[in-house]
Amino acid sequence: MGMIANYQYLPDNELEQIKCLSNQEDDLLDFAEDSADTHDILIDIDKMWDALLFVMTGFSSSEFLDDNPLREAVLGVTPLEDVSEYIAYTEKSRISAISQALEEFDMDKALKDFSMEACKKADLYPDIWDYLEEEEEIKDDILTCFVKMKDFYKEILNHKGNVLVTIC
Template identity: 55%
Template sequence: MGLRASYQYLGDKELEALEKFDNEEDIFETVEDRNEEAEILLDIDKMWDVLHFVLTGAGIGETVKGYLLSEAVVGVQSVENISEFTAYTKRERIADIINALEAFDIEKAMENFSMEACKNAELYPDIWDYDDEEDEIKEDLLDCFERMKDFYKEILEADGNVLVTIY
């Protein structure tokens, strides 16, 4: 249980429905049905907040509007009046997000990674007192970062949009 981040392909019809938002259940059923065809999904589980912090230096409560690395994790446009955090990114931003992810020096970021900084920033999940797990957490972050790059590349190739949900 907890807050997990999920990213998926979002077709133009689903994006249009999401922008008009009239029925939460219908939108998510439609998106799920369409995505079964596309099969472009990414689930980074509970590491979304710390990944955002590593990429931006800001916790999720400090989303950096217009900053591509922040947008990679939390999307560009949030959808209001939906029970779980939902946002989307239109295809026009995907190539720029990929370029920002490619340019980011994740190895250097991992050298500077600090469990204490994560604890002080009150990042989710609250695992920052387990110093003996630091190497495992770093490996998980590296894996999430690489899978996120691959996901956005697949979205670009499919000429799609991205739906972000944190639930």
């Protein structure tokens, strides 16, 4: 088991509930799980979230990039404090910029420059960067995650929704 990233549609009323529960971890995690069961707009990019972020930005999740829509696509805009799991949300006012940045990003070019060694040096999660024979499979996984994320944010934009990000 590892840290898996999930992204889900969050209507305005549920976003307000998330904000109210931000310091009640058990209730917050239950609410996030119940919300995922209620809405069909969600994606799971498994363990490739840190690698996807690195390929798109050149930075790992442990490095802060201020106001970067590609980073926000993967990690959300507002992380909740005092929670043992990573939970963040993105309000609908940022969804258009994120969706546009994903549309404009040239993933094919980025994957041509992909380096397992660079991922290892950046200490990215998950620790798979010594398996050089799996490089093409890893690149395919990153591309699949990117396409899923791009389609997800387009759908969120069409529904004028917010996004809840959980990495646990």
